[in-house]
Each structure stands twice: as structure tokens, then as C-alpha cells.
Amino acid sequence: MKLTKIAAIAAAAMTVASPVLADLVFPSLSYRTGAYAAGGIPFADGYADYMTMLNERDGGIGGVMTRVIECETGFSTEKGVECYESTKGEGALVYQPLSTGITYQLIPKATADGIPVHSMGYGRTSAANGKVFRNVFNYPVNYWNGASIAVNHLLDINGGDISGKKVALIYHNSAYGKEPIRTLQELAKKHSFELTELAVDHPGQEQKSQWLQIRRERPDYVLMWGWGVMNQVAIQEAANIRFPMENFIGVWWSGAEIDVLPSGDASHGYKALAFTGVGADYPIYAEIQKYVVDTGKAAGDGNQLGTVIYNRGLYAAMLAAEAVRKAQEISGKMQIVASDMRDGMEALEITEERMTELGMPNFGPTFKVSCENHGGPGTAAVAQWDAGAKKWNLITDFASSDMSVIQPLIDADSAAYAAENNITPNCN
Amino acid sequence: MFYREAGDFTTNYAEDNQTFPIRLDRMGYYATMIVAFCVVPFFINDYWASAVLLPFLIYAIAAIGLNILVGYCGQVSLGSGGFMAVGAYASYKLMTSFPDMSMIIVVLLSGLITAMVGAAFGLPSLRIKGFYLAVATLASQFFLVWLFNKVAWFYNYSASGQINAPERTVLGFVITGPNAAPAVTYLFCLAFAVGLAWLARNMTRSNTGRRWMAIRDMDIAAEIIGVNPLGAKLSAFAVSSFYIGVAGSLMFTVYLGAVEVGEAFGITKSFLLLFMVIIGGLGSIFGSFAGAAFMVLFPVLLKNVLVGQLGWATNIAAHFEFVIVGGLIVIFLIMEPHGLAAIWRVVKEKLRLWPFPH
Numbered sequence: 001m002k003l004t005k006i007a008a009i010a011a012a013a014m015t016v017a018s019p020v021l022a023d024l025v026f027p028s029l030s031y032r033t034g035a036y037a038a039g040g041i042p043f044a045d046g047y048a049d050y051m052t053m054l055n056e057r058d059g060g061i062g063g064v065m066t067r068v069i070e071c072e073t074g075f076s077t078e079k080g081v082e083c084y085e086s087t088k089g090e091g092a093l094v095y096q097p098l099s100t101g102i103t104y105q106l107i108p109k110a111t112a113d114g115i116p117v118h119s120m121g122y123g124r125t126s127a128a129n130g131k132v133f134r135n136v137f138n139y140p141v142n143y144w145n146g147a148s149i150a151v152n153h154l155l156d157i158n159g160g161d162i163s164g165k166k167v168a169l170i171y172h173n174s175a176y177g178k179e180p181i182r183t184l185q186e187l188a189k190k191h192s193f194e195l196t197e198l199a200v201d202h203p204g205q206e207q208k209s210q211w212l213q214i215r216r217e218r219p220d221y222v223l224m225w226g227w228g229v230m231n232q233v234a235i236q237e238a239a240n241i242r243f244p245m246e247n248f249i250g251v252w253w254s255g256a257e258i259d260v261l262p263s264g265d266a267s268h269g270y271k272a273l274a275f276t277g278v279g280a281d282y283p284i285y286a287e288i289q290k291y292v293v294d295t296g297k298a299a300g301d302g303n304q305l306g307t308v309i310y311n312r313g314l315y316a317a318m319l320a321a322e323a324v325r326k327a328q329e330i331s332g333k334m335q336i337v338a339s340d341m342r343d344g345m346e347a348l349e350i351t352e353e354r355m356t357e358l359g360m361p362n363f364g365p366t367f368k369v370s371c372e373n374h375g376g377p378g379t380a381a382v383a384q385w386d387a388g389a390k391k392w393n394l395i396t397d398f399a400s401s402d403m404s405v406i407q408p409l410i411d412a413d414s415a416a417y418a419a420e421n422n423i424t425p426n427c428n
Numbered sequence: 429m430f431y432r433e434a435g436d437f438t439t440n441y442a443e444d445n446q447t448f449p450i451r452l453d454r455m456g457y458y459a460t461m462i463v464a465f466c467v468v469p470f471f472i473n474d475y476w477a478s479a480v481l482l483p484f485l486i487y488a489i490a491a492i493g494l495n496i497l498v499g500y501c502g503q504v505s506l507g508s509g510g511f512m513a514v515g516a517y518a519s520y521k522l523m524t525s526f527p528d529m530s531m532i533i534v535v536l537l538s539g540l541i542t543a544m545v546g547a548a549f550g551l552p553s554l555r556i557k558g559f560y561l562a563v564a565t566l567a568s569q570f571f572l573v574w575l576f577n578k579v580a581w582f583y584n585y586s587a588s589g590q591i592n593a594p595e596r597t598v599l600g601f602v603i604t605g606p607n608a609a610p611a612v613t614y615l616f617c618l619a620f621a622v623g624l625a626w627l628a629r630n631m632t633r634s635n636t637g638r639r640w641m642a643i644r645d646m647d648i649a650a651e652i653i654g655v656n657p658l659g660a661k662l663s664a665f666a667v668s669s670f671y672i673g674v675a676g677s678l679m680f681t682v683y684l685g686a687v688e689v690g691e692a693f694g695i696t697k698s699f700l701l702l703f704m705v706i707i708g709g710l711g712s713i714f715g716s717f718a719g720a721a722f723m724v725l726f727p728v729l730l731k732n733v734l735v736g737q738l739g740w741a742t743n744i745a746a747h748f749e750f751v752i753v754g755g756l757i758v759i760f761l762i763m764e765p766h767g768l769a770a771i772w773r774v775v776k777e778k779l780r781l782w783p784f785p786h
Contacts, residue, residue: 105686
């Protein structure tokens, strides 16, 4: 019967084909659709392009080809679970979901399956404590570092004293946006500034009331933890109420070209944190052009090269590839598995020489991961948008954060997680 | 040829009133049950459980719940996402406050708590109807999501406002958390889905269900023939919310494990459930399952075909999913405004006459 035949084909299609293990598999839980695609597309493109370049130029890593499996999540946790389950059987080495919500979902699952999760500059901040979160890494920087670096920048431009100043935080009303609040509250106590928290609900297109409140309360500075369409809207709203842009600072996920371009000249002077270099002025871009773009193998439309988030995708892929090299070195075999990858990530060391060798000089911080510290150095710089030249400029050096405030918070939060899940913190 | 009643004699009242009066139907039902309970658990893996069967069963429970309210009692509700959130957060609070409580009790208690909340939000239905009621329930959706975001007690003051399901067991089997075996979680949800569907089927053809339908068909007439609208409407809200609360509880504890209220239980979830009920067929238990299957499984199937088999780019496939699913919804509703359940009914009618329609 025709119906049963269709049903059989359908049933076969539901099961995911699992080919033999002969390559290094990097699942890319991307989102090229939905309200957050503006950030999801360049990141996924950068990630895929770097891996393609390794295949084309070097024949993979240590002679083993890389394979990126893309799975569309649309930034939804339910689809994230589906993507995780459908890709983990293919020999996935590491998950980088670029979503704090999905990261929270994957932390227990991936830990049980022994697959590492690398939430680079997002995810659960207390994962920096590797003694509790053995399989989760969030180097080189996390949100609490970001909050502290933003406040430090305010201290810098105010000559070291911001007491009595009013600071508003406008945040995405989700785990992602709520992450920095606790640190900012501690910092507000320490530096005696006044903190106002303003939540923006998913997807973030509706912010009139929040900006009305900002107009009424006239905070001296506004910090933003936004993503996707929320960023563009916030910057436009800030421009509408003529909020001085140089007093408006976004986290690193709120500072891409696509966030500031829609508001044109009005966005001139807007600041955002950055933990990777900006622009396409790196030798690696010549390689990508030669091996990926010119051969027609670029991911997506191939029009994202050099943008902020694309660079971050490159950086994420670079860190993954370097961890693979480390893992190959430690385990002595080229075809590594997820547990080797975890060891490689824990022993990862990024030096300036290595970054230069890779064609990414000064692209990110130098650091060394250890079991005690899965969080890296926690450094970031402040970038400022030049609307005339349409480019981002780093206006500070990569600066570190106030770990005297952050470390106790990390210890407390990871201890709570350990207690909830019966984990004995150790390094063995 | 199929579905012949010939030779299928009923000799007493109970047989006359059974849910599946035709023998072939009954056989199909028993076969499905045997396969679902005795065969599937042996072949299930993580992917089938987490990506296909758990969401299907959980959404089916929620769809039955909403169908009781919308399909049987005629009260439009846009607050189902919020009620699922109540179920989820009730489970979280119960699980963390009473670590030794069995998961079965946690899920049932979460359902009862949601039933109480649902009945409270159902009070406006006594005065307002139709679109106005829809707006009132919409308010409950936004209020509940806001509440779970705002009041830190609900998420035990965690930094991110996320709730995470700790590991809990039933009879020594791990049900929640990452170490739960797929077969166990599947059977747990299946037992709830089958039990609740059975209950719903029997409730809707009892005194209670007939009162709901009387209210749905014409509330003034129902009142004249002696149906108490207060009791009927509030019981529909309570029972419906119980189902939706159980679904929310299972979704958080067994299926997702970590939940963020705005993302998992937002307004889109309310619409999704309403679409399931409308596409599946208002006033039909089978329709609830069919609607859930269509809205949950079909996109997964399409994704696997388009990306896995045909090798399309993920973004094009994702966009085409919207186009195809949306197109099919339109086609279905034009061809058969009463949903998949009505299509199934027509197919059965045709099969009874096949191959000699005249």
C-alpha cells in the first residue's frame, strides 16, 4: 500500500543516519532564522569557514578532516535539545550553542554523556569553577567579568569615583540577561552607585516603556545585555530620547555592526565590550579568502567576513581547533573522542606566538586553562562605534576585571550547584 | 471492506457504549497500546525519546486539556502557556522542598495546583464570552509569566532565574535529570498520557461532559434545562488546567530539565496549543493526539528529510518548514474545517464502503 510505504519512508527519515567515525565532528547549533538570526548567522558562518579553511589548507587537524554539522535551533531550547540528541551520536567533540538558555540545558546532559561544552563569553558564569563543572568551559571571559569591566570603564572615565551616579541596566529578560545582575549589585555596593534594572521581554522589539523610564530617571550611564533584534531597537530608542551614546555601553553581544547601522549617524559613539579583535585586518583573512571564499566554499551567503560576530565565530573555532591539537598531543592519537577533547580543553594554552602563527595576532587574550580555572583570564576591551567610518575601534586595552568581587560569587554559585547535584568538587 | 460491523454483535449496554464499537478499531487500539507499552521501550534511544516521543506525548496531554476547555466547553483560552508554567514551577518548588516525594505525586500535585489557579482565572468566564474571554485569559498568560520572572521565591533565588530539575526517582528508577534512561522517561509520560486520555474520554461522555457541551452549544438553553453555568464552566477550567499543569510539569521535569519561563512558556506556546486543538479537531480526544503529532512531529520529520536526506542548508530548510506547515494548515482547514479528526472520520466512512461505494 502506498500509505504504508510513505509511513515507512517517514519512519526511516526520522532516525538520523550515523556514518562511521572518521573525522572530527563539531556540531554547530546555529540559528539562521528568528529574532536572533542577526547574531546567529555571522557566528555560524565564521565557525564553519574556519573549519573549512583548516580542511582546505592543512587537510584537517593533524591529518584528520573536520566536519561541522549544522543544526538549526532558532534560539529555542526545545529545538536545542532535538539538535543535541540528533548530533551527539555522530561523535561530537564539543558543543558551542551560542545561547545561554541552551547551555543551561546542555550542562547536565553533556556532563552525563561526557561531551564538553564551551560557552565562550556566555552561559553559566560559575562554570569557571572547573572543580565542579568538569565538562563545561567558558574561557576566555564571562558575564561577571563583563559587568566588572564595564564598571571599571566607568570608573576610568570618572577619575575613579562613581559614587552617587545612576546606572541603569537594560537586559534581555532571560537567563542571559539576568546573569550580570548579582555582580552589578555587589559592585553597586562597593562603589556606591545606584543601579536600576530594566527588563526587556523576548524578542525585544517592544522597549518604549523602558526607555520612557530612562528618560524620566535620567541615569548617568546605561549598560545593556541584549541580543538579536533587541540591540538595534535599544540603540534606536536611545537615539530617539537623545541619550548620549558615549554613556551607553553594551556587553560583547550587543556590539556588532548590524546593531548600530540601522540608527545611522545617531549611533555614533555607542560603546560595547569586546573580547576579540575587530575588523578584517588580520593575516588569517587572506587565507580564508584564498581557501574558502575563492573556492566557493564559504558558509551562508559569504557576506559576513570581518564583522564583529563573524570574528567571534572564527575565534570560537580557533579555540576548538587548538584544543583538538592539544588533545591529539596528550592522547597521542589523531582521531580523538569527546573525553580526549575535554582533557585538551583543560590543558589549552593560547600564547601570542601561537596566535601570530595562526594569522590572528592580538586577536584575543593569552591564557592558560586549568582545572581550577575554566574561565580564562576574564579580560575584555571597550570598543566604540564610529558612524562616519562605519567601523568599530578599540578605545582601551584588554583589561581585567575585579576578581575580588567575582571569585566569591563564582565559588558560592558553583558550591550551590555542587550541593544540588551531589558533586564533590575535585580535580581528578 | 474495513470497519464492517457485520457479525459484530453487542449483547449488553456496556458493549453498546464502548469507545471503539467496531472490532477492527478496537483491535487497532489494543495493538497500539501493546506496541507503545511493550515494544517501543525496548527500541527507544535518546534521540527518539527526547526529540520525538516525549514532546509528542506531553503536547498531547496539554492539547487534551485545552480541548476540554475550548472544544467541549466552548470557552476560548489563550492562557495555556501560563498554566503550563504554573505546573512547571509548582513541580520545581515541590521537588526542591520535598526531595523524597515520588515524581508521580509531584506531577499530580502540580496538576492540582494548576487546576486551582486555572479555576481562579476562569471566574471571568461567568460574565464574559468569546473574544472578550480570550483577552481575559491572555491577561493571565502575561501575568503568570511576569510573576515567575519577578518573584525570586519561585526560582529559589537562583542568579539566572532558570529552574533546573534535580534528579528524582520513581520506584528506584531515575525519572528526571540527565541520567534517566529514555525508556523510563518514555513510559512515565506514556502512562500519564494514556491514563489522562482515558479519563478525558470517559469524562466527556459522562454527566460532566454533557454539561460542558450544553454550555458550549448554547449557554442560555443549558441554563434553562438545569445546567449550572458556574459549576460547568469552572469545572471545565479546573479540569483543563489540571491537564495543562501536568503537561507543564512533565515538560519541565522529564523533557527539558531546565526552563526559563519567558522562553518555554511564552505566548507562542499558548498559540501553539490552540493551533494543535483547532487543527486536530475541536471536541475530539483523537484530534488532540493528531494535532500534537502534526505540530510537533511534522517539523522534525521535515527537518530530517530536508536537511538529513536532501542536504539542504539549515536556514532554507527552517524557512521551508514554516512554508510547508503553514500551507498544510491552510489546506487542511479549507478541505476540512473540523480538523484532522474529521478527516480521519471521513476516511473511516470511506473505508467501510470500499471497494464498493455504491
